[in-house]
């Protein structure tokens with residue numbers, strides 16, 4: 001690493017896509033061509049570098065995001081690559097990564113096209129305003145079609161695309177790509193694992209088609225680039241540099257998305273993809289400054305990617321193993337050296353950063369000074385968790401907090417050997433720190449430990465990790481749905497505490513109204529679990545006692561409802577607070593608030609809610625009948641029946657409790673040929689029959 005990294009030449013990039021679209025394979029190729037690894041790994045043999053977790057290798061999916069730094073020498077670029085997981089059970093990982101990326105490569109399968117997860121991830125990337133390049137992969141597969149998938153990207157994602165390449169040949173005869181800017185055909189030597197790329201004239205039979213697409217490309221760029229439009233209309237020959245500059249600006253300004261193609265498995269198209277990352281995606285200096293809040297005044301503050309500004313970074317990931325915890329920081333402003341005391345502005349705690357590391361494919365490299373815009377791994381943090389802001393001690397700022405969805409599933413676990421109980425507690429605390437969508441709780445009454453998360457696979461992976469990495473064998477219960485409760489209607493109630501105690505009189509009086517919040521989230525929003533509104537205008541009550549009432553109200557509202565499940569989607573309005581000088585104290589208000597909430601809950605009534613999932617199945621036509629018939633027998637509502645290329649798509653809304661073990665069922669209904677994805681959509685009241693059994 002050069003002593004002063006030129007941040008202009010840095011790209012913070014993530015590869016984002018639907019599960020199995022080929023992220024890991026593409027990353028492998030990228031690291032190999034960049035000279036980071038001398039042996040090419042294959043997902044199918046379990047030898048990839050990014051999937052260094054043995055469990056990931058077994059499952060063949062990238063579960064834990066790993067940040068890797070490498071150099072792309074042909075363009076003299078440094079790239080921080082964050083490999084994001086594609087499975088929806090790990091959405092939090094994707095969101096976290098998107099927050100810190102300056103640009104993304106979205107990989108689509110040339111066969112399956114735009115799948116449910118691609119859509120989710122695409123909209124998340126819109127939300128975080130991440131400029132993107134599309135890579136249509138797997139064009140060597142039977143049924144793959146570049147043009148069909150390109151049209152889907154336009155129609156289903158609403159993307160304004162600029163195709164910069166065309167495939168040469170189809171399916172097993174797919175042999176290379178045409179670059180519309182250089183007007184050349186690129187071929188990749190399979191004998192050399194694609195390392196050798198040759199540039200040749202466009203095959204004669206494709207010249208006309210290529211010219212047509214080149215014209216389309218130039219017209220599209222001209223729409224976003226007035227100067228280029230003028231030159232183009234005047235019939236001027238546009239230089240390659242000028243065209244690239246147009247594509248770059250349009251991409252960075254979110255006006256367009258370049259589209260490339262290839263087959264990572266067959267070594268086709270990966271080097272041009274790396275060039276495109278360098279050419280079209282922004283450096284940290286080209287993205288807008290981040291905005292945060294001054295923790296004291298709550299005023300908005302901006303942090304620019306400049307070394308001279310005070311240090312400010314987001315802790316976007318903690319990775320723990322048996323030895324230590326590595327925190328991954330995105331530095332937004334200022335610089336960071338080892339042995340520095342910083343402030344965790346989110347928690348108002350001081351922290352020591354002892355060492356800095358840059359993570360190469362499979363090793364750590366010491367860093368003496370990290371600059372604004374960079375991503376580094378740090379050691380030494382004690383009390384910080386994912387999503388916290390770390391800053392210079394004198395210039396605190398809190399960056400926008402990431403909101404994570406509620407967990408939907410839980411499972412009891414128990415160490416096989418009781419000697420491991422304490423160790424397990426420690427491991428679970430660590431894992432909670434790493435993953436904000438994972439929770440662990442031990443019941444004081446029963447001693448049972450419950451872990452909860454975003455889906456069956458999520459919990460399966462956690463249990464596997466505890467067994468394998470931390471060497472604690474576990475007994476596990478069956479997965480259970482995480483039910484919630486919410487108020488059914490609106491009710492007001494007053495709680496009073498008016499007692500004589502040995503210490504003197506005790507008085508507190510609190511009147512509240514409980515009402516339900518909307519249950520369907522808007523696009524890109526997470527459902528609100530609790531909202532507090534103060535209408536009490538209690539001027540004579542000391543503010544510290546009012547704060548106690550607000551705190552107790554929240555605690556009561558979020559703890560168990562009438563059937564013992566956590567409450568959600570509830571608005572608590574504080575209507576009035578009664579006060580008596582010398583008698584009103586903290587304890588009295590806690591009693592009064594709890595009593596008011598219990599009474600209001602009982603008057604309003606509660607609904608038990610269950611998580612409803614959005615399920616998308618893609619299947620060959622032959623199995624649609626069996627799949628929909630099976631859904632009909634499971635309280636599953638079919639929402640949409642569509643067609644994507646050769647495959648039928650069934651979109652359904654299903655209660656999670658009906659979907660346990662669905663992968664096995666689907667396999668048997670489709671001879672293993674259908675696939676599905678599932679993500680939390682909303683909560684709905686459970687049917688009365690079921691609810692009766694739950695009280």
Ligand SMILES: Nc1nc2c(ncn2[C@@H]2O[C@H](COP(=O)(O)OP(=O)(O)OP(=O)(O)O)[C@@H](O)[C@H]2O)c(=O)[nH]1
Nearest residue numbers: 019020021022023024025061062086138263264265
């Ligand atoms: N035919 C073909 N298969 C490919 C291509 N790229 C990847 N694959 C295969 O597709 C499967 C999934 O590839 P991965 O690279 O693991 O996909 P991924 O997107 O990283 O998947 P997750 O890590 O699970 O999210 C593997 O069996 C790969 O060998 C390609 O270009 N062509």
